[in-house]
Amino acid sequence: MSKPSGVTRTVVKSRYALLTPDGFVPSRLPGWENATIIIHISPAMGAKFSQMQITFGKNGTGEGKTGALEYFVYVLEGGCAANIGGKKSNLAAGSYVFIPPATDFHFAGAEDNRLLIFQKKFEPLAGTKAPAAIVGHERDISGQPFLGHKDARLQVLLPDDLAFDMAVNIFTYQPRATLPFVETHVMEHGLLMLKGRGIYRLDAETYPVQAGDVIWMAPYCPQWFVAEGNEPSSYIYYKDVK
Ligand code: UGY
Ligand code: MN
Numbered sequence: 001m002s003k004p005s006g007v008t009r010t011v012v013k014s015r016y017a018l019l020t021p022d023g024f025v026p027s028r029l030p031g032w033e034n035a036t037i038i039i040h041i042s043p044a045m046g047a048k049f050s051q052m053q054i055t056f057g058k059n060g061t062g063e064g065k066t067g068a069l070e071y072f073v074y075v076l077e078g079g080c081a082a083n084i085g086g087k088k089s090n091l092a093a094g095s096y097v098f099i100p101p102a103t104d105f106h107f108a109g110a111e112d113n114r115l116l117i118f119q120k121k122f123e124p125l126a127g128t129k130a131p132a133a134i135v136g137h138e139r140d141i142s143g144q145p146f147l148g149h150k151d152a153r154l155q156v157l158l159p160d161d162l163a164f165d166m167a168v169n170i171f172t173y174q175p176r177a178t179l180p181f182v183e184t185h186v187m188e189h190g191l192l193m194l195k196g197r198g199i200y201r202l203d204a205e206t207y208p209v210q211a212g213d214v215i216w217m218a219p220y221c222p223q224w225f226v227a228e229g230n231e232p233s234s235y236i237y238y239k240d241v242k
Helices: none
Strands: 016-019 032-041 049-065 069-077 080-084 087-091 095-099 104-109 114-121 134-137 144-146 149-156 166-173 189-195 197-202 205-210 214-217 223-228 233-240
Touching: 016 032, 016 197, 032 189, 032 214, 049 189, 049 233, 069 166, 080 095, 087 095, 087 134, 114 166, 114 233, 166 223, 197 214, 223 233
Parallel strands: none
Antiparallel strands: 016 214, 032 049, 049 104, 049 114, 069 095, 069 114, 080 087, 080 104, 095 134, 144 149, 149 166, 166 233, 189 214, 189 233, 197 205, 197 223
């Protein structure tokens, strides 16, 4: 049976949002050509950062300067060539790039190359050198048991170093594994479900979630997750730190 119209799992509240692919609407961003841009999370929603997905068409490119912002770019699908501050690299699915403020960037993607981007205003820490650009791949970051739970593993993609004021991690749960307790913290999150499915608790409600869904959690939004299904579930998420 086809899905009835006028029905969605999307909910947008003042302290959190669950955004599901059926509601995504593309827009345009200066500097990005032959590319479809979907802004998922932004200050318009009450967040202090932005999260978006970019899908390149034929001869897709994106260029600009980060200015006051810092970018974290994660390759969801396909490959692309990146030039970050004059340094060139080839990115594949699972690659990521941290682009510091005041840095020129250029991306040229293969058709259907998909990027996830987190953008945040960089907040310098007096006496600490600003972070430099990073190019990495998730396969080179081993997953550590989260708070001793071997079925819930965390890959920390950026250095845990005072120079960085954002963290981006990938959390992978075996079926039925959970976030060990209902977290409530000052940090904000932007999250994309990469694989599998489960139940997310947001504030006092619970929601079924699956690969492709996006979640925003404001500071102090109580949060918890349990993985469902027979395969591991994973999500990548942003967190403001320090
Ligand atoms: O890093 C975190 O705060 C993480 N444990 N939160 C989450 O997965 N919702
Ligand atoms: Mn958290």
